[in-house]
Amino acid sequence: GQQVMQIPQYQHVQEGEDFTTYCNSSTTLSNIQWYKQRPGGHPVFLIQLVKSGEVKKQKRLTFQFGEAKKNSSLHITATQTTDVGTYFCAGPLTSGGSNYKLTFGKGTLLTVNP
Amino acid sequence: SAVISQKPSRDICQRGTSLTIQCQVDSQVTMMFWYRQQPGQSLTLIATANQGSEATYESGFVIDKFPISRPNLTFSTLTVSNMSPEDSSIYLCSVGDGNTEAFFGQGTRLTVV
Numbered sequence: 531g532q533q534v535m536q537i538p539q540y541q542h543v544q545e546g547e548d549f550t551t552y553c554n555s556s557t558t559l560s561n562i563q564w565y566k567q568r569p570g571g572h573p574v575f576l577i578q579l580v581k582s583g584e585v586k587k588q589k590r591l592t593f594q595f596g597e598a599k600k601n602s603s604l605h606i607t608a609t610q611t612t613d614v615g616t617y618f619c620a621g622p623l624t625s626g627g628s629n630y631k632l633t634f635g636k637g638t639l640l641t642v643n644p
Numbered sequence: 645s646a647v648i649s650q651k652p653s654r655d656i657c658q659r660g661t662s663l664t665i666q667c668q669v670d671s672q673v674t675m676m677f678w679y680r681q682q683p684g685q686s687l688t689l690i691a692t693a694n695q696g697s698e699a700t701y702e703s704g705f706v707i708d709k710f711p712i713s714r715p716n717l718t719f720s721t722l723t724v725s726n727m728s729p730e731d732s733s734i735y736l737c738s739v740g741d742g743n744t745e746a747f748f749g750q751g752t753r754l755t756v757v
Contacts, residue, residue: 561743572736572748573687618686622742630742631702632677634687 532557532623536635544643549606551638553619560622562595562602563632568615576604576617611642646671646739650749657727657756664723665752667737672717675741678710681734681751690735693720727756 533556543549553562561580565573577586579595579602586593592605606613616637622630647670657663667676675694679687690710691699699712713721724731732755740746 563745565746572751573746575745575747578745620746631689631692632738632740632742632746633689636686639684 532633534619534621534623534633534635536619536638538638539636540639540641542641542643543609545611546608549609549613549640551604551617551619551640553602553604553635555600555621555623557623558599560599562599563620564593564602564604565618565620565634566615567618567637571615573618606640609640609642611644614640614642616640645745646673646747648737648739648747648749650737650752652752653750654753655755657754659728659756661727662723662725663727663752663754664721665735665737666721667719667749669718669739673739674717675739676714676720677738677740677746678712678720678722679736679738681736683733687736690722724754727754729756732756 536553541549561578563578564576566576567573577593582599583597584595590607594603602619616639618637619635620632623633649668651666675692677692678690680690681687689702690705691701691712693699693712693714695714695717709725711723735752737749738746
């Protein structure tokens with residue numbers, strides 16, 4: 531079936547190091563979304579990418595959408611302890627007929643050593 | 645944007661009992677979604693709740709175990725029935741059609757003993 535895959539599952543970095551998580555879909559996506567879930571919290575929307583090859587930046591975060599609209603990445607430059615959490619990618623996959631369901635990758639848990 | 649109030653935020657329940665989780669949205673929405681997130685895992689969609697029709701369940705989830713109500717465009721409930729320890733999880737309601745930003749309730753952390 532249709533899947534959204536994400537690696538790595540865990541990443542531990544020293545504060546100041548960079549971090550990247552990768553997302554890959556089994557099918558072409560109309561858009562891809564990224565969410566952050568802090569420990570004990572709920573997922574919070576970060577960004578949506580729609581166009582092929584799109585790159586968006588939010589301060590130290592850089593999001594990319596692949597040319598084929600099947601893969602995406604999130605890169606954090608110079609991590610800080612406030613970046614700790616699980617980062618999920620999510621894409622709308624068909625759920626029968628014209629309905630779509632937001633399907634989440636397994637997430638990457640980022641821990642940062644101060 | 646949407647603000648979702650979900651309650652209870654957590655509960656500890658005896659096996660064999662049922663728990664009803666409520667979600668109230670601050671605006672009218674066509675679809676609401678219920679997810680389960682097992683410890684350290686990703687979000688798995690349980691069902692989609694549309695107002696005025698029966699919920700649509702994903703593979704592996706059935707109405708008898710997870711009955712859903714959607715009495716109006718701002719409210720929904722999910723019941724976890726006849727609970728067992730395997731139902732211990734975080735349950736989240738959400739709005740968003742997959743093509744726009746999704747908003748989540750704060751989650752219900754359920755422990756079944």
